[in-house]
Amino acid sequence: MKTIKLEIKGMTCPSCSASVNRLIEQLDGIRHKEVNHVTDNARIEFDENLISQEAIIAKINEGHYKVVGQEDVVNEVVVPSCPTCGKKGSLVPNTIFRSMLKPEVSGLIIAGKEHFICLNPACNTAYYNQDIRIDKAKLRREIWYKKGTKRNIICYCNNIDREQIKDAVQHHGLETWEDITSHYRKKVIEKCELLNPTGHCCRSTFDKVVQKFKSKN
Ligand SMILES: [Zn+2]
Structure with missing residues (x-):
């Protein structure tokens, strides 16, 4: 449907x-x-x-x-397309903005209003709605799929990037999110709705990255 x-x-x-x-x-x-x-x-x-x-x-x-x-x-939420690139976006929970936005733009977020993330890797707009547009340069943490990202964080909760996953898979034979996060962190946390740029869990992306490096072994 x-x-x-x-x-x-x-x-x-x-x-x-x-x-x-x-x-x-x-x-x-x-x-x-x-x-x-x-x-x-x-x-x-x-x-x-x-x-x-x-x-x-x-x-x-x-x-x-x-x-x-x-x-x-x-x-029930109409997802408007990104005002910069015209591509489809996705609804994000407002809870993520505390960890994602630099202070100078955090005032743009209005509680009770819907905000969206631009899913287009080539577009500089990170978040938007009918009234606002936040450039990716105004973020405290980079969004992993945007072009030109310096560090590809995959698990934002535990601050683990693509290179760390690669090393865990290729040099330590680890495969699961549980094994890889606890390889790097003493205390593993799961607060995706607060820490992931999309507000969703990283696991499906995480698994894809693992599979990619596994197949290169
Ligand atoms: Zn866009």
């Missing part, structure tokens, strides 16, 4: 939203829809195995209406 929000031009009255509704109804795989002529928006939940987003948009465009914008709705 996927939920999208479409911006539709040309709907001026309730009978317009009713005709858009009728167009969408003709399609298979639509699970839920709300069309609103006041906000020019349609919110549609659909089964991606039965119908594509493109087919839904093409159907709406058959009428007197035109889809001029589309956004994915994730966990």
Whole structure:
């Protein structure tokens, strides 16, 4: 299932939203829809195995209406694309900003508002929302996947980087997050929601790095 929000031009009255509704109804795989002529928006939940987003948009465009914008709705939060590069971002918990931001930009974060991370390695923007944009140069710790990063930290909780994982795998035969973190740290911590730049656990990335160095053995 996927939920999208479409911006539709040309709907001026309730009978317009009713005709858009009728167009969408003709399609298979639509699970839920709300069309609103006041906000020019349609919110549609659909089964991606039965119908594509493109087919839904093409159907709406058959009428007197035109889809001029589309956004994915994730966990009821509309994830806007990065204002710098236009690429897709991801929602981050506000708890990470204490460890991630230099003091001069920490005032930009507003409690209760949503903030997003730009996932594009080539883009200099780290965090953003509709009102703000924070450059990666304003971070206290680098984001591992951004281009030009000096030290590729993978586990932010225990401050372990790619080179350390490489050494643990190739010279000590270690493979798991548990073994590698405790190889370097007496006291291993797990506070991803506070310390990881994405707010998510590093383990899947960590495992990929381990696999990469294992296969080079
Ligand atoms: Zn970007």
